[in-house]
Amino acid sequence: MSDIADRVKKIVVEHLGVEEDKVTESASFIDDLGADSLDTVELVMAFEEEFGIEIPDDAAETIQTFGDAVKFISGAV
Amino acid sequence: MRRVVVTGLGMVTPLACGVEETWSRLIAGQSGAGPITRFDTTNVVTKYACEIPFGDGSDGTFNPDDWMEAKERRKVDDFILYGMAAAVQAVKDAGWEPEDEESRLRTGVMIGSGIGGLSTIAETAVLIKEKGPKRVSPFFIPGSLINLVSGQVSIRFGFKGPNHAVVTACSTGAHAIGDAARLIMLGDADVMVAGGAEAPISEIGIAGFNACKALSTKRADEPQKASRPYDNDRDGFVMGEGAGIVVLEEYEHAKARGAKIYAEVLGYGLSGDAYHITAPSEDGDGGYRSMQAALKRAGITPDQVDYINAHGTSTMADTIELGAVERLMGDAAAKATMSSTKSSIGHLLGAAGAVEAIFCVLAIRDQVAPPTINLDNPAIEPKLDLAPNKAVKRKIDVALSNSFGFGGTNASLVLGKVRG
Numbered sequence: 011m012s013d014i015a016d017r018v019k020k021i022v023v024e025h026l027g028v029e030e031d032k033v034t035e036s037a038s039f040i041d042d043l044g045a046d047s048l049d050t051v052e053l054v055m056a057f058e059e060e061f062g063i064e065i066p067d068d069a070a071e072t073i074q075t076f077g078d079a080v081k082f083i084s085g086a087v
Numbered sequence: 088m089r090r091v092v093v094t095g096l097g098m099v100t101p102l103a104c105g106v107e108e109t110w111s112r113l114i115a116g117q118s119g120a121g122p123i124t125r126f127d128t129t130n131v132v133t134k135y136a137c138e139i140p141f142g143d144g145s146d147g148t149f150n151p152d153d154w155m156e157a158k159e160r161r162k163v164d165d166f167i168l169y170g171m172a173a174a175v176q177a178v179k180d181a182g183w184e185p186e187d188e189e190s191r192l193r194t195g196v197m198i199g200s201g202i203g204g205l206s207t208i209a210e211t212a213v214l215i216k217e218k219g220p221k222r223v224s225p226f227f228i229p230g231s232l233i234n235l236v237s238g239q240v241s242i243r244f245g246f247k248g249p250n251h252a253v254v255t256a257c258s259t260g261a262h263a264i265g266d267a268a269r270l271i272m273l274g275d276a277d278v279m280v281a282g283g284a285e286a287p288i289s290e291i292g293i294a295g296f297n298a299c300k301a302l303s304t305k306r307a308d309e310p311q312k313a314s315r316p317y318d319n320d321r322d323g324f325v326m327g328e329g330a331g332i333v334v335l336e337e338y339e340h341a342k343a344r345g346a347k348i349y350a351e352v353l354g355y356g357l358s359g360d361a362y363h364i365t366a367p368s369e370d371g372d373g374g375y376r377s378m379q380a381a382l383k384r385a386g387i388t389p390d391q392v393d394y395i396n397a398h399g400t401s402t403m404a405d406t407i408e409l410g411a412v413e414r415l416m417g418d419a420a421a422k423a424t425m426s427s428t429k430s431s432i433g434h435l436l437g438a439a440g441a442v443e444a445i446f447c448v449l450a451i452r453d454q455v456a457p458p459t460i461n462l463d464n465p466a467i468e469p470k471l472d473l474a475p476n477k478a479v480k481r482k483i484d485v486a487l488s489n490s491f492g493f494g495g496t497n498a499s500l501v502l503g504k505v506r507g
Contacts, residue, residue: 025158025161026158027156027157027158048225048226048229052224052225052226055221055224055225059222
């Protein structure tokens with residue numbers, strides 16, 4: 011797994027308090043990992059902080075799964 | 088009017104986490120004061136306070152993991168954590184975790200705080216200054232709002248009745264219990280989880296109360312001697328932190344389910360000083376009227392009051408309250424015992440009135456008045472026994488608890504043995 015994926019996974023595990031093996035490519039933050047809408051806002055902020063990028067609101071809305079996040083961030087950094 | 092009884096107790100205090108753990112230390116005359124460890128005190132005047140003993144949960148220590156998951160704790164200020172811990176204890180003690188919808192609809196929550204998420208607000212303001220508004224957490228507001236203890240507790244247990252929160256500075260805890268009892272008396276709920284929570288030991292909290300000249304400053308070398316209500320050498324209050332929560336219940340409801348009944352809420356009185364933002368009037372008129380109103384509501388006379396848990400913060404106002412109590416009690420003063428438990432636990436601000444109401448309940452249960460520690464040299468000759476430095480075993484059928492807050496807001500509760 012890429013360095014970016016590892017760092018994203020670490021953030022997800024920390025913020026949502028889930029087991030690492032639950033954070034799969036297709037895992038949805040809300041449906042599978044127990045996040046609510048405020049959690050997803052905080053996750054996106056954490057990604058921005060970690061990778062020094064800006065994720066606009068309309069892009070943030072498309073980030074529903076762990077895979078979505080890795081893909082977006084890989085394209086942005 | 089329906090009768091209201093106390094059927095569950097919970098607390099987190101500077102003496103311990105837990106009701107019995109706190110109570111045994113209180114009766115033994117221990118102090119919860121020590122040097123502040125929560126933040127770097129280099130730049131503040133007062134460097135000591137009464138902090139909750141954090142630990143692994145054994146021997147009365149407070150282990151946050153026992154009460155809220157780490158991922159949930161991250162989203163809330165400590166006053167919510169303390170409030171949740173005390174509420175969980177109280178609900179379990181009451182044995183009231185109903186699964187049916189009707190019972191949940193008839194159970195409400197009224198937990199207040201004097202200041203709420205003070206340190207979270209301060210930290211977020213610094214974050215905005217340093218990193219800009221986009222870095223503000225989505226949990227900043229719901230983690231700081233005072234009514235979010237009530238909100239979080241209702242979500243945890245599914246309590247769908249009245250959901251409310253009191254904010255009356257240092258009278259918060261007493262007002263919350265009194266107001267919640269009224270909701271039950273009037274039929275808005277059958278059960279209420281009520282009390283107060285506070286987490287003011289932060290640089291901004293200490294600096295703010297130092298600026299008001301309210302805190303003790305002279306005893307950095309012996310913090311355990313700093314809170315000394317009525318003593319000639321007192322020099323301000325010692326900041327505390329924690330939460331006190333009770334489960335209040337309509338009497339017939341409690342009897343019908345065979346609940347353990349600790350005491351009855353016999354009376355509740357409120358008043359305003361209309362005098363000064365931080366000081367009581369010299370004659371103690373506001374406190375006098377709030378006590379008088381509580382006794383009237385309870386339908387009792389001053390000579391029936393056995394124990395008074397004073398507001399007694401270890402400031403100049405102690406003797407004003409004492410004067411008001413003596414005026415209220417008249418000749419009966421000589422038979423009553425009054426103590427300030429703030430001598431042991433410091434001033435828990437919005438949680439104080441609730442924690443102290445619980446002490447009254449336990450005083451009635453165990454027939455013992457907790458001591459006023461550090462009372463070595465009384466500022467004036469009292470007409471009441473102030474239980475200096477030693478708990479007093481005595482008959483306690485009725486107890487009165489006073490709470491007075493900035494803004495001139497006063498609350499008095501009368502608690503008593505349940506009368507058949």
